[in-house]
Amino acid sequence: MDKETHFRKLEHMYLIAPCNEYYNLKxxxxxxKAEIYIPITEKFYQAGRTxxxxxxxxxxxxxxxxxxxxxxxxxxxxxxxxxIYFIHPIDSGVLQAVGNVVYRGKSYFIAESIIFDSNxxxxxxxxGTYIRTKTLLTEVVGxxx
Numbered sequence: 255m256d257k258e259t260h261f262r263k264l265e266h267m268y269l270i271a272p273c274n275e276y277y278n279l280k281x282x283x284x285x286x287k288a289e290i291y292i293p294i295t296e297k298f299y300q301a302g303r304t305x306x307x308x309x310x311x312x313x314x315x316x317x318x319x320x321x322x323x324x325x326x327x328x329x330x331x332x333x334x335x336x337x338i339y340f341i342h343p344i345d346s347g348v349l350q351a352v353g354n355v356v357y358r359g360k361s362y363f364i365a366e367s368i369i370f371d372s373n374x375x376x377x378x379x380x381x382g383t384y385i386r387t388k389t390l391l392t393e394v395v396g397x398x399x
Contacts, residue, residue: 263397267397277312278292281316283321289317290313320353333385351367351370354367
């Protein structure tokens with residue numbers, strides 16, 4: 255399978271996941287990189303009327319995960335751990351997380367993600383580890399076109 259087909263299958267897998275229905279999000283996967291876009295609405299607000307940190311985390315971890323998974327077309331990866339830093343609040347526009355692989359081992363990856371608001375201002379960042387599992391990617395729901 256060529257790389258572009260793998261990237262489109264990953265995007266499809268992400269978009270049909272039931273946990274993503276709530277967010278109205280978009281994804282773009284390329285080699286060692288993934289971008290997640292989440293339009294911010296009031297349904298994401300915490301009591302202070304800004305977006306809850308869970309939305310930052312979801313976007314950053316997902317961008318990191320798919321940047322790593324873009325390099326692996328046989329087995330499914332899982333997040334091993336994730337550390338996130340919140341820099342600025344966001345209450346409107348589109349949150350964008352850009353993940354890039356910074357370390358590639360045989361079964362272990364490290365990816366960093368930067369989170370931006372609609373003006374391109376950095377509002378958060380994080381890094382995580384992603385570990386190869388024994389689950390074949392072809393067995394994962396949605397990894398198809």
